[in-house]
Amino acid sequence: MTGTSAIALVQGASRGIGHQFCKTLLMRNSAATVVATCRDPNSSTELSRLRDSNPDRLHVCKLDVTKENDISDVSKYVTEKFGKLDLLVNCAGMLHPSGKGETSLKSVDGQDLLHTIHTNTVGPLLMAKMFTPLLLNGNGQFGIRSTDPKSVHCGVLANISAKVGSITDNGLGGWYSYRMSKAALNMATKNLSIEFARGRKKIICISLHPGTVDTDLSRPYHKNVPKLFTTEYSVDCMLNVIDSLTLGDSGKFFTYDKTVLSY
Ligand SMILES: NC(=O)c1ccc[n+]([C@@H]2O[C@H](COP(=O)([O-])OP(=O)(O)OC[C@H]3O[C@@H](n4cnc5c(N)ncnc54)[C@H](OP(=O)(O)O)[C@@H]3O)[C@@H](O)[C@H]2O)c1
Numbered sequence: 308m309t310g311t312s313a314i315a316l317v318q319g320a321s322r323g324i325g326h327q328f329c330k331t332l333l334m335r336n337s338a339a340t341v342v343a344t345c346r347d348p349n350s351s352t353e354l355s356r357l358r359d360s361n362p363d364r365l366h367v368c369k370l371d372v373t374k375e376n377d378i379s380d381v382s383k384y385v386t387e388k389f390g391k392l393d394l395l396v397n398c399a400g401m402l403h404p405s406g407k408g409e410t411s412l413k414s415v416d417g418q419d420l421l422h423t424i425h426t427n428t429v430g431p432l433l434m435a436k437m438f439t440p441l442l443l444n445g446n447g448q449f450g451i452r453s454t455d456p457k458s459v460h461c462g463v464l465a466n467i468s469a470k471v472g473s474i475t476d477n478g479l480g481g482w483y484s485y486r487m488s489k490a491a492l493n494m495a496t497k498n499l500s501i502e503f504a505r506g507r508k509k510i511i512c513i514s515l516h517p518g519t520v521d522t523d524l525s526r527p528y529h530k531n532v533p534k535l536f537t538t539e540y541s542v543d544c545m546l547n548v549i550d551s552l553t554l555g556d557s558g559k560f561f562t563y564d565k566t567v568l569s570y
Pocket residue numbers: 318319320321322323324325345346347370371372373398399400401402426467468469470516517518519520521522523524525
């Protein structure tokens with residue numbers, strides 16, 4: 308990240324990885340401003356505490372990613388306040404409404420599947436749609452700027468995906484809703500990267516796997532995980548990936564250590 312006026316928006320910032328993105332972004336650049344969105348700003352004590360210690364640099368907005376009106380309201384707020392966006396992190400996500408992934412076809416429920424896809428896939432795509440004009444006004448504060456003046460990126464869009472969304476990597480099965488929602492999110496990343504590469508102003512769009520991280524989402528599975536990351540470690544690594552991005556990286560699916568995953 309360079310310069311003095313970076314504007315980043317973290318969607319899904321009440322807790323877990325999204326909340327850590329806000330903390331680390333504020334820490335890494337003393338001039339960065341962060342817009343943190345969450346469903347219920349009043350109930351996130353961690354976010355309120357962070358705002359109290361960064362009153363001018365952290366803006367908290369209400370946004371349920373399944374509600375188009377919320378997305379539109381926050382895009383208007385960012386337009387009026389800043390007129391641009393340098394980084395959008397689509398972070399909100401769910402494993403399944405029950406908190407545990409399906410172990411077999413028998414436990415698949417249509418409404419639960421749709422709810423998961425609405426949150427993990429449809430929401431991030433609508434975020435991309437409504438924040439594209441702001442990302443096009445970004446000035447390359449995240450990622451490495453190209454030396455070719457005809458091929459410079461303005462903003463970065465990072466979709467927080469999951470390795471289990473890789474079709475190639477799927478050797479175990481199960482987790483129908485989560486796997487399908489993240490595979491479809493990865494397709495959205497790829498499609499967006501193609502569209503974003505066409506114009507004179509470009510947006511870098513990637514999918515990012517955070518590793519297995521110590522959060523509420525992964526809690527039911529912690530005892531089976533050999534390498535459980537802290538949110539601090541995972542987010543620091545993912546921001547290193549974001550800071551190292553070039554236009555040639557757009558459309559790729561990276562892990563926290565910039566290994567490229569197959570879709
Ligand atoms: N933890 C892992 O090991 C792991 C591994 C791979 C990928 N990921 C991905 O990383 C991202 C963050 O997960 P996490 O581990 O930090 O999970 P988490 O601690 O359970 O946090 C989930 C976040 O998503 C928000 N959210 C859920 N539904 C929402 C909605 N409709 N609108 C707005 N926000 C909503 C939650 O907000 P509320 O507080 O309002 O519920 C919360 O802030 C997810 O996309 C997840 O799939 C995590």
